[in-house]
Amino acid sequence: MSAELAPQCLCLTGLTACGKTDLALRIAEHIPLEIVSMDSAMVYRGMDIGTAKPTPAARAAVPHHLIDILDPRETYSAGRFARDAGAAIRQITARGRLPLLVGGTLLYLRALRDGLAALPDADLAIRTRLDAEGAALGWPALHRRLQEVDAAAASRIAPTDPQRIQRALEVHEITGRPLTELQGSEDGSPRPQVLAIALVPAERAALAARIERRFDAMVDEGFVAEVATLRARGDLRPDLPSMRAVGYRQVWAHLDGEYDWTEARRRAIVATRQLAKRQMTWLRRDHDCERWIAPSPGLEERIIERISSQWVPSS
Numbered sequence: 001m002s003a004e005l006a007p008q009c010l011c012l013t014g015l016t017a018c019g020k021t022d023l024a025l026r027i028a029e030h031i032p033l034e035i036v037s038m039d040s041a042m043v044y045r046g047m048d049i050g051t052a053k054p055t056p057a058a059r060a061a062v063p064h065h066l067i068d069i070l071d072p073r074e075t076y077s078a079g080r081f082a083r084d085a086g087a088a089i090r091q092i093t094a095r096g097r098l099p100l101l102v103g104g105t106l107l108y109l110r111a112l113r114d115g116l117a118a119l120p121d122a123d124l125a126i127r128t129r130l131d132a133e134g135a136a137l138g139w140p141a142l143h144r145r146l147q148e149v150d151a152a153a154a155s156r157i158a159p160t161d162p163q164r165i166q167r168a169l170e171v172h173e174i175t176g177r178p179l180t181e182l183q184g185s186e187d188g189s190p191r192p193q194v195l196a197i198a199l200v201p202a203e204r205a206a207l208a209a210r211i212e213r214r215f216d217a218m219v220d221e222g223f224v225a226e227v228a229t230l231r232a233r234g235d236l237r238p239d240l241p242s243m244r245a246v247g248y249r250q251v252w253a254h255l256d257g258e259y260d261w262t263e264a265r266r267r268a269i270v271a272t273r274q275l276a277k278r279q280m281t282w283l284r285r286d287h288d289c290e291r292w293i294a295p296s297p298g299l300e301e302r303i304i305e306r307i308s309s310q311w312v313p314s315s
Contacts, residue, residue: 007093008156009192010307011101011109013038014199014283015276016246017210018294023199024102025058026300031307034063034092036085038103041245044072046230049223050247052214065092072242073235078111085112089192096313101194104275106282113194113288119182120174122287130166139165150178156193158310167288195310197303198283199294211272215247215265227251246271 012020012027024035037043041051045068054064065088070076085101085108092099101109110116134142143159146168153168171179180190201207227248230236236243238252247268254264283289292299 007089007099007190007192008311009036009089009093009099009101009194010311011038011113011194011196011289012199012303013101013104013106013109013196013289014291014294015201015207015279016104016272017207017214017276018199018201020102020104020199021052021054021058023294023300023303024100025054025062027100027304027307028062030304031098031311032096032313033098033100034065034088034095036088036092036099036101037064037066038081038085038101038105038108040076040081040103040105040108041242041248042067042103043070043076044068044074044242045070046072047226047242047245047248049218049221049226050245050251052218072230072240075241078107079116081105081108082111082116086192098307098311098313099192104279106279106286109194109196109289110286113191113196115182115191119171119179123170123174126170126173127166130169131162134162134166142166142169145169150180152180152190153178161310163288163290194288195307196286196289197306198286198289198291200280200283200291202293202296207276208273211276212269215269215272218247219265223247224251224255228255231255246275 010033012024014020027033028035035054039051041047042053043066044051047053053067058064059067066081066084069084089099101112130142139162140159142162142165143154143157146157146165147154149172150168157164157168159165168179171177171182175182230243230248231252238244238249238256243249243252250264250268250271253259254261259267283291292303
């Protein structure tokens with residue numbers, strides 16, 4: 001890949017408890033990749049069970065980035081993630097491997113892919129017209145139009161990728177500025193070209209049951225003791241961003257005597273369901289993110305095929 005082009009990366013995101021981590025590790029058995037965590041809580045050391053961090057064995061088998069980089073006293077931001085992830089993606093790409101973002105912190109995805117300045121919302125009239133033109137003229141013809149207004153975007157978008165051709169032309173029509181310019185990073189390096197795949201459940205009830213089972217499994221693994229150890233340090237507070245992570249704040253409150261374990265468990269599970277609902281709402285508004293049902297037959301194979309059709313390994 002030439003130095004002028006934005007590096008490619010895949011993002012595997014979606015609702016909590018949809019199996020992102022396990023699926024990423026299975027994909028790594030078939031495609032040379034390194035994982036970049038896109039989780040706002042996995043950055044903290046000592047927060048392992050409640051964040052469902054990949055096991056030491058998994059991290060030894062597949063290189064992982066942006067895990068255990070901060071003490072829980074510290075804070076992390078979407079802007080810092082965009083810088084850190086961008087640097088990791090460029091390094092991984094230079095090694096000829098695919099950077100795979102994995103996690104459900106969707107603000108981080110937007111910061112990396114779009115910049116913190118929000119891009120314009122979709123315009124249904126423009127999209128409908130572009131769809132009609134694409135059907136009549138063929139998407140390669142619209143790709144040539146994109147080359148005229150945003151050559152950098154055209155260089156990294158395939159002529160057979162209607163979703164991204166449409167979005168780039170739409171942004172140019174709405175703003176009068178190239179998408180590449182609006183997505184420019186703070187250090188002047190091109191933003192990564194992200195293929196974002198979101199795992200979503202077929203049924204909310206099934207996801208709710210998985211959330212409950214996963215929380216109970218975390219408790220069996222020692223989650224309460226993990227929070228107790230963090231609390232016993234004496235230099236952490238329940239209002240810190242790290243300790244406000246779902247699950248951690250409810251267990252901390254239980255240890256402080258605010259409510260009994262039955263209530264703590266109930267609140268933690270409800271908070272996780274609410275998180276999943278917010279993630280779904282965000283994904284419905286993200287027109288650049290593909291939504292795939294999980295679990296579903298052949299999901300791993302279909303995603304590998306989707307990646308293979310898009311990813312061009314660097315030389």
